[in-house]
Amino acid sequence: MHEIPMSEILGELRELSARRVLIQTPEGLKREAQELADFLEKNGIEVIISGDINYGACDPADREAKMLGCDALIHLGHSYMRLHLEVPTIFVPAFARIDVIPAIEKNLSEVRKLGQKIGLVTTVQHIHQLERVKSFLQEQGFTVLIGEGDGRISFRGQVLGCNFTTARVDADGILFIGAGYFHPIGVAISTRKPTLAINPYSGDAIWMNEEAERMIRKRWAQIAKAYDARKFGVVISTKKGQLRIAEARKIMKLLKEHDRKAMLIAMNYINYPALEGFDFDAYVVVACPRVPIDDYENWRKPVLTPPEVELLLGLREEYKFDEILGGKGEKAKAELKAYSIIIQS
Numbered sequence: 260m261h262e263i264p265m266s267e268i269l270g271e272l273r274e275l276s277a278r279r280v281l282i283q284t285p286e287g288l289k290r291e292a293q294e295l296a297d298f299l300e301k302n303g304i305e306v307i308i309s310g311d312i313n314y315g316a317c318d319p320a321d322r323e324a325k326m327l328g329c330d331a332l333i334h335l336g337h338s339y340m341r342l343h344l345e346v347p348t349i350f351v352p353a354f355a356r357i358d359v360i361p362a363i364e365k366n367l368s369e370v371r372k373l374g375q376k377i378g379l380v381t382t383v384q385h386i387h388q389l390e391r392v393k394s395f396l397q398e399q400g401f402t403v404l405i406g407e408g409d410g411r412i413s414f415r416g417q418v419l420g421c422n423f424t425t426a427r428v429d430a431d432g433i434l435f436i437g438a439g440y441f442h443p444i445g446v447a448i449s450t451r452k453p454t455l456a457i458n459p460y461s462g463d464a465i466w467m468n469e470e471a472e473r474m475i476r477k478r479w480a481q482i483a484k485a486y487d488a489r490k491f492g493v494v495i496s497t498k499k500g501q502l503r504i505a506e507a508r509k510i511m512k513l514l515k516e517h518d519r520k521a522m523l524i525a526m527n528y529i530n531y532p533a534l535e536g537f538d539f540d541a542y543v544v545v546a547c548p549r550v551p552i553d554d555y556e557n558w559r560k561p562v563l564t565p566p567e568v569e570l571l572l573g574l575r576e577e578y579k580f581d582e583i584l585g586g587k588g589e590k591a592k593a594e595l596k597a598y599s600i601i602i603q604s
């Protein structure tokens with residue numbers, strides 16, 4: 260499914276004079292991680308594979324690598340995220356092999372409904388094809404904009420489940436390429452523009468604005484459930500790229516100013532069963548936005564995002580998707596670094 264650029268990784272490790280490394284992998288790349296470990300060991304590098312499942316570049320195992328005496332961390336599956344890392348870290352994004360053009364070609368009549376000026380976004384799996392898609396759409400007469408985004412992301416046009424800054428371009432509508440609903444719903448809510456998602460695997464095209472409205476209605480139901488809550492647990496994450504302590508303090512202050520009690524809770528893996536024994540009426544997750552939005556059905560207490568607390572307290576009127584924003588700068592360098600270990604399709 261994916262090709263790991265083993266020789267390039269070995270070259271990077273040799274440049275770092277690394278003798279022991281930790282490999283961290285998402286669920287879908289476990290076999291590739293094992294093959295890479297085998298290859299590196301044959302080349303004289305001691306390897307430890309992390310058995311913890313990883314969900315994003317926001318959770319690098321650099322602390323664990325340091326604790327284990329490793330000289331470097333190899334983070335498989337996700338692109339570079341600017342964080343203060345304790346050991347040199349090689350990010351190896353996984354790019355899908357599937358050609359996305361046929362699915363776009365099949366749905367050109369739907370794409371035309373977006374308007375003439377299109378914003379183009381995707382997840383890291385298809386990012387290496389974005390320029391090809393742009394040229395293809397330009398040949399069909401569209402003006403195509405690919406947003407720069409902020410410093411949290413590596414590539415122009417890339418969206419994360421917590422960052423849609425590349426979608427905020429001066430376009431008539433946004434075309435998302437990729438599978439799954441979470442990212443394009445986020446794009447639709449954060450841009451308020453017509454958003455079409457084309458799935459390169461199924462070939463389907465789905466308009467996301469109705470899906471987004473449906474999700475917003477569900478979120479309002481969560482907010483309504485929290486109306487009578489007096490005691491709030493404000494949950495922050497100890498994962499490096501999800502830690503939003505200043506924002507959590509701001510939420511605590513707002514809740515207290517509105518006669519609610521609030522207490523900070525720090526967790527690594529945020530899940531309701533671990534919170535079950537606490538006496539809180541509701542929770543606010545100031546970490547990965549996917550936790551309260553994707554997982555709320557598994558919580559027996561209402562669970563909100565920070566912008567939803569503002570809605571609850573009457574400080575905001577329009578629904579806002581929770582995003583984690585990055586700073587500016589250093590992106591060009593990050594892009595180069597990530598491309599140096601690109602997985603070719």
Ligand code: SF4
Pocket residue numbers: 314315316317318419420421422500501546547548549583
């Ligand atoms: S915070 Fe959540 S959405 Fe953002 S990169 Fe991490 S896992 Fe993905």
